[in-house]
Amino acid sequence: MIGVISYLVFFSTVAAILAIAVLGLNLQWGNTGLFNGGVVASFGAGAYGTLLLGGSAQAGHLGGYELAYPVALLGGLIFAGVLAWVIGVLTLRLRHDYLAIATFGVAVAFENLMRNATWLAGGAQGLRGFERPLRQTLGDGFLYNVAFFAFVLALLVLTYVFLERLTASPFGRMLRAIREDETAARSLGKSPSRARLVAFVTGSVIIGLSGALYATFYAFVSPQDILPILTFQIWAMLIVGGAGNNRGAMFGAFLIWGAWSVSGWALARFAPVEAQLFTGSIQFILIGAVIVGMLLWRPQGLFPERLIVSQPGDFSTTKP
């Protein structure tokens, strides 16, 4: 029994961490229409940044500053934000598929840099030597995992509330208008390039937070954690949940992460031995099929974007 609960806590922690990334992508794509194909670049920036700043010194590469965890976390977010700002300034004039290609390329470059520049962050071996915050107080067991889950959940709720307020605010309204028709928005006094950059950086910082928590949870990050498949998983979560709907984004994260975990378990358990080598590829195919299927049959997602309407009250009763 405790094993099941323990697994559920572990599962929910990872799903909640990914849900934060999906919320960040939702700000970029769902609200602003920015086709970010390089989600893992921000995820990785947050992860690497936090561990480099908060970890202990390791031979052969940078980092090991052993900063207090909140400071290291903040540093990771700043790193993700600065990286996004640079990428944004360079690429946000591109539209749609071109923006996706450019950001995808940046993410692959980031992964390759981390894989090959051993002097920078440990290369393919990844970053070790990070001690999880409060480990000495809480230990390494079930208690720690529950406490960490609560911490992640609190940050998820905080992010959700922030984004809900943002979406309902005039800023969110401006982002949607830019998504719908940039030319018209500009003709009404809005500055799309500035708003797009702000939305891109903010979304990337939120994705960076997700990466930072992920790395904290495992006390480790390596180039294997920032492969393009993660970008596609996060996209699948948003598309299935419902682009433009923050609740849908979170729901999609739990649903897709659940499906991913269950399919991985089922394939490992039931697939014939000679097929075991390919189960990973089968999961990739499933993710692709889910994205294509949703886009074909229910492009608005399970939780469609809600139309923001006037206060309760019916204007049609007013005289025309």
Next chain:
Amino acid sequence: MAEAILETEALSRRFGTLKAVDDVSISVRDGTITGLIGPNGAGKSTLFNLLTGELQPSAGRVFLSGSDVTGLTPDRRFARGLGRTFQIPRPFKRMSVLENVMLAPLKQTGEQLLGPILRRGLIRREEEAIRDKAIEVLDFVTLLPLADQPAGKISGGQAKLLELARVLMGDPRLILLDEPAAGVNPVLTEVLIDKIEALNRRGKTFIIIEHDMDFVMRHCDPVIAMAEGRRVFEGSAAEAQANPVLLDAYLGAPVDA
């Protein structure tokens, strides 16, 4: 003679070898409803895009209320009192009609990223004022019953009224309308004309591109005519009707009344 609210000085725009707008100098007087006519391809919409800043000129300058706005982007020209609508309406389709209109006011505190966290009280008060004004403007253009509809669901004619409503929220002094009557049913056209004239009486200046000569001759004065990128006529509606070249080219028989 009232002062010029908008002037151009030898304005030109080339696309490759095509001179879409060729050395056009016009002067639009404050308080008028100025008609801009000409056959397809005469350069009217290109001229509009140069006036609003959507396009940059190859040569020449644009002055708004006497100050040079040539290098300014469309959003900054809107902030200086120049509003426009589009030939093919561009509503924000997945937003409600009310939201479309509430978007437009300038200098909203809530348009800053951290506004919704740091200045909630101020923003709530601003939003209430903007909502009241939006409802008033929607009522004025007869779209209030559609306030909570997605803007993608309304008709083309209603979308033109919506564009007018959006522009009015920014309170511009000069409004450029690109073919407001095209593809709009006669009832809505009447509503639109009615609103334009009411706004004009309150001091708004209009420049209207229109192919419907009956519309232009009834409602616009003065009239500017373009052909092949050049300005070929600028004068009163009465002069336009008496001008043999214009009569031949665009107007056909004089309009009654």
